Amino acid sequence: MNESRGLRKAIIPYIYVTPAFLLILLLIAYPIVTSIQLSFQDSTTSHFTIANYQYFLTNKIQLFNIGYTLFVSIATVLLSLILGFILALYIRFNQNKISKAVVALTVLPQFIPGLVAVYSFMMVVRNGGVLSRIALKFGIQYNPNMLYAAKGLISMNLWFNIPFATLLLLASLSSIKDASIESARDIGAKKMTLLKDIILPSTYKQIFIAGAFVFMSNVGAFTTPFLMGANNPQMLGVVLYREFNENMNYNQAAALSVILFLLCSLSAVVYIIVNMRKEKWR
Amino acid sequence: MKFIKKAAIFTAGLAIFASLAGCSNSTSNKKATSESSTKTVKQTNVTLWAGGSQNVKDGMTKIVSAFNASPEGKKYKLNLEFIMSGTSAASLQDRLVAAKKAGQKKTDYDLILASDAEYSGYTQLGGKDIFLKYDKSAIPNIKNDKATVGAGQGYLLPYRGTTVVLAYDSSKVKNPPKTAKQLYAWIKKHPGKFAYNTPDSGGAGSSFVQTALYNYLPKSALTSSDKKWEAKWDKGFNLLKSLDSYMYKSGGKVVYPNKNQGTMDLLTNGQVEMIPAWQDMTTIALQSGTLPKTIKMTQISPALTGNLDSLVIPSIGSNKKGAEAVMNFMLTKKAQNILVNTMAAIPVINEKEITSSNLKYLKNLSAKDFRFSSIGDLSNDMNQKWTSEIGNGVK
Incomplete structure (x- = not known):
């Protein structure tokens, strides 16, 4: 009797996990395995080949596309972390009507469908758009030149990602006790010291995690670069779409998927390392 | 141990239940169709599959209700299945080719819209036998159709340009x-x-x-x-x-x-x-x-x-006669006027038959110059x- 209860206890967790595990197996593991398999096949003969990878890693245009994707993603990560962190600091340490309004504004973009946001943004920043028209009212000919350029893409990404980063960082900032800050102040700590010795050590994990998430969601982005990006260089999401839907080159598309997957796993590695690390000061 | 037993019984029960549910579902389906066919005078369903933007949907919706109100509508009930473009839904081509490759037969892909430019894509992916030739004698209005397709002749019936x-x-x-x-x-x-x-x-x-x-x-x-x-x-x-x-x-x-x-x-x-x-x-x-x-x-x-947009009958459909009735209807004066009105389409029948005010946009373009x-x-x-x-x- 006792033995069967022990067995039962051992099995129950697996039963809980099984549905999710099966779903992951079906929807994530299986496609990954098939794409890896497909990526090493020749499109006509189905024989083993590494030509699909060779194409992306030697073709000048494709290398440029990979570099461009990394540039846009990393710029988005850095800027959204810096701006998000400042915003989170402001919200955490100021409790007034303005800061409450800022919180509401920060949450707002999560409720706007992405496509609507992209089109609205395009209407505002395009040459001859809202900004240009306002400038024209004051007799100034002004074209933002934001569309079809990296700066437009990065700005749009920031619109999506600053709120996300802010909310994540805010969560970890609110775990800092007011008492610790006050007592540090009492013994004469300056603002920079507070930031360096109390705030950063207790939030750096979240900063890395937020960065990892922002990076992952931007490396494979499609909608924004498709609508706002230039003809060249292109973000990998758009290149992948073309390989798959227009060139119908499934093997090359699979190879590019694997490359994208590897890029994304870079940030997964960061995520895992940061999570595993034990904090010395605790 | 008990638990494993229970689990085994439970899963077995689940499997039996699922298979029963599947059976009952299919029997009820059969019942429904046989019921409807006995009630009215052998009215059968025709499903038209179309894809594209909103204007195509508007036009086709009007065509469908006009067809169902016409005398032919007593024999066949036309339904529309529309796939809006840009909704990341699988395209009509993907769906049809997948259904064909999966060996499905007698589906409700009775009639689809496809342009002559798309024709080779369909046949390349789905094989030459993915479409059926239409029967000319079942489509008397074909004599009014001025357009000729560049590919898929005998399969594609052009209905608008x-x-x-x-x-x-x-x-x-x-x-x-x-x-x-x-x-x-x-x-x-x-x-x-x-x-x-x-x-x-x-x-x-x-x-x-x-x-x-x-x-x-x-x-x-x-x-x-x-x-x-x-x-x-x-x-x-x-x-x-x-x-x-x-x-x-x-x-x-x-x-x-x-x-x-x-x-x-x-x-x-x-x-x-x-x-x-x-x-x-x-x-x-x-x-x-x-x-x-x-x-x-x-x-x-x-x-x-x-492009010439056309009607074509997939070989895995189940109502060829009905599909041909719709093809015939699409070449009538009434249907062509609906198309010009709602979709600003270029008619395939003689322009004199068209009374739509949209014709003024087409006239400036000298329709005879169109190059397909x-x-x-x-x-x-x-x-x-x-x-x-x-x-x-x-x-």
Whole structure:
């Protein structure tokens, strides 16, 4: 009797996990395995080949596309972390009507469908758009030149990602006790010291995690670069779409998927390392 | 141990239940169809599958209700299944090919809309037997159909035309070009005032590129998917390369926007003065006021290419007779007028039969000049070559 209860206890967790595990197996593991398999096949003969990878890693245009994707993603990560962190600091340490309004504004973009946001943004920043028209009212000919350029893409990404980063960082900032800050102040700590010795050590994990998430969601982005990006260089999401839907080159598309997957796993590695690390000061 | 037993019984029970549910489902389905066929005088269902933008949906919805109200509607009940483009849903082609490859038979893919340009894609992926030939004797109205398809003759029944035209801002362009040569000269004379979308993201840009390439080739090339023509594209591509630096620029860099709407937005905002655009899309935009009233359309000679949208019967459908009745209806005066009204389509029957006010937009374009292309798989190669030689930067 006792033995069967022990067995039962051992099995129950697996039963809980099984549905999710099966779903992951079906929807994530299986496609990954098939794409890896497909990526090493020749499109006509189905024989083993590494030509699909060779194409992306030697073709000048494709290398440029990979570099461009990394540039846009990393710029988005850095800027959204810096701006998000400042915003989170402001919200955490100021409790007034303005800061409450800022919180509401920060949450707002999560409720706007992405496509609507992209089109609205395009209407505002395009040459001859809202900004240009306002400038024209004051007799100034002004074209933002934001569309079809990296700066437009990065700005749009920031619109999506600053709120996300802010909310994540805010969560970890609110775990800092007011008492610790006050007592540090009492013994004469300056603002920079507070930031360096109390705030950063207790939030750096979240900063890395937020960065990892922002990076992952931007490396494979499609909608924004498709609508706002230039003809060249292109973000990998758009290149992948073309390989798959227009060139119908499934093997090359699979190879590019694997490359994208590897890029994304870079940030997964960061995520895992940061999570595993034990904090010395605790 | 007990638990394992319980679990085993539970899963077995679940399996039995599922299979029972499956059975009962299929029996009830059969019942429903047999019931409806006994009640009315053998009315059978015909399902028309269509895909595209909102205007296609509006037009087809009206066609469906007009058909069901017609005498033929007593024998066949027409239903519409619509797949809105750009909703990331699987395309009609993917669905049909998948159903065929899965060995499905007697599906409700009774009739679909496909253009002659899409025909080769279907047959390449799904095999030649993916479609059935229509029976001419079942479609008496076919004698009024003026259009002839470039591919899939005997399978595709053309029912409306669409073409790409030049849309221009008449407040800025006083004398629009009349020939292709004049157009290219105009582009060079007005740097930054012309834009066409990337050919793989929309038909307007694709037509512009195709026209540039095929103006150098014999007429028959335009309806051929023979690879030999690819070797003769160079002249056209050189022309496009020479035009590259005169295209619309943003921040000093030449831009070919994505999608037909991309260039239309530039025209709306006054960033450019002339673009290649779909005649139906432009008409609808003018009607609804999203394009300024000063925008006008004109056709050049030789014309920018267009498509013939057609009806075709998939071999895995289950109501060929009904499908042919719908085909016949689509060529009636009534149906053609609906198409011109709702979709600004180019009618395939004699224009005298058309009473729609939209005809005034079509008249300016001298319908006899319409040039239909069907180069099949070559269009993929064309897009790829364009991307590598022009889209990725002209060297």
